[in-house]
Amino acid sequence: MDNFTVGVVVFPGSNCDRDVSWALEGCLDIRTKYLWHESSDLSVVDAIVLPGGFSYGDYLRCGAIARFSPLINALDEFVKSGKRVLGICNGFQILTESGFLPGALVANKNLNFICDDVELDIISSKGGWFNNGDEKQTIKLPIAHGEGRYHCDSDTLKKLLDNELIALRYKNNPNGSSFDIAGITNEKGNVLGLMPHPERACDKTIGGTDGLFTLKSLILK
Amino acid sequence: MDQFAVKVFVRLRPSVLDPAGEATKSASIKLGAEGIKSLRIGKMIEVKIEGNDENEVRGKIDLLCDRLFANTVIEDYEYSLEKL
Numbered sequence: 001m002d003n004f005t006v007g008v009v010v011f012p013g014s015n016c017d018r019d020v021s022w023a024l025e026g027c028l029d030i031r032t033k034y035l036w037h038e039s040s041d042l043s044v045v046d047a048i049v050l051p052g053g054f055s056y057g058d059y060l061r062c063g064a065i066a067r068f069s070p071l072i073n074a075l076d077e078f079v080k081s082g083k084r085v086l087g088i089c090n091g092f093q094i095l096t097e098s099g100f101l102p103g104a105l106v107a108n109k110n111l112n113f114i115c116d117d118v119e120l121d122i123i124s125s126k127g128g129w130f131n132n133g134d135e136k137q138t139i140k141l142p143i144a145h146g147e148g149r150y151h152c153d154s155d156t157l158k159k160l161l162d163n164e165l166i167a168l169r170y171k172n173n174p175n176g177s178s179f180d181i182a183g184i185t186n187e188k189g190n191v192l193g194l195m196p197h198p199e200r201a202c203d204k205t206i207g208g209t210d211g212l213f214t215l216k217s218l219i220l221k
Numbered sequence: 222m223d224q225f226a227v228k229v230f231v232r233l234r235p236s237v238l239d240p241a242g243e244a245t246k247s248a249s250i251k252l253g254a255e256g257i258k259s260l261r262i263g264k265m266i267e268v269k270i271e272g273n274d275e276n277e278v279r280g281k282i283d284l285l286c287d288r289l290f291a292n293t294v295i296e297d298y299e300y301s302l303e304k305l
Contacts, residue, residue, distance in 0.1 A: 060289070106238075106295055111244060
């Protein structure tokens with residue numbers, strides 16, 4: 001896997017791109033390459049992370065403008081080929097806006113921007129994003145969002161449940177998300193979107209390492 | 222080519238909680254306004270657009286509303302159109 005390269009997408013307004021790159025390179029020795037949102041050549045990378053931040057200033061809706069970037073247009077083929085895509089926070093919002101994942105993310109129920117550590121239950125092993133070796137079923141990751149309330153209609157929720165697409169649920173729902181949902185995958189399992197930030201939990205000195213496995217699993221085939 | 226003025230209204234679907242609307246309702250009551258049963262906040266987008274006729278323009282606006290202005294998972298939209 002020496003040449004395995006994870007593309008970290010940079011939109012105008014992304015602000016977790018360097019954190020993701022630091023976590024992958026510094027903590028996991030996985031090579032990364034920044035991909036400017038205007039590039040559409042994804043052949044140079046083996047997996048992709050859409051990092052957190054405020055792409056295009058969150059204008060109109062979070063992730064709504066990013067959806068029309070050349071890179072997101074090229075993402076369809078990439079996903080269909082089975083390669084892995086991880087959307088964190090604003091990246092999750094972009095994945096729902098662009099239809100790679102169902103539902104939408106709206107303003108937190110209490111309108112606060114919430115910056116905190118949260119406990120999460122691992123619900124589905126689809127895609128192997130949370131196989132942490134010791135079968136730990138609860139992890140702790142930081143969240144930092146104002147618009148992280150996952151919303152979907154009852155038909156979509158049923159589909160998520162029936163197909164085991166709910167990856168993570170909050171133990172103590174901080175934002176009013178439907179069914180306490182914090183992260184979901186697509187049916188194939190190669191696309192994961194989540195509001196918590198695994199890249200901010202990759203080193204003991206900054207509070208925890210529960211995010212390591214999710215980032216490490218980017219190299220899974 | 223004719224020019225049209227379009228006003229698009231984007232609203233959260235009734236099933237979607239609007240916490241900003243709730244907070245504004247609460248403030249309205251504190252201001253002394255009585256009788257407010259519901260208060261929800263939406264967006265209004267004004268577009269000036271050229272087209273050969275109204276049907277052509279409606280086609281363009283429908284596409285914009287459906288793909289960009291509104292996220293139909295959580296929002297409904299409607300618009301009014303006026304020939305200038």
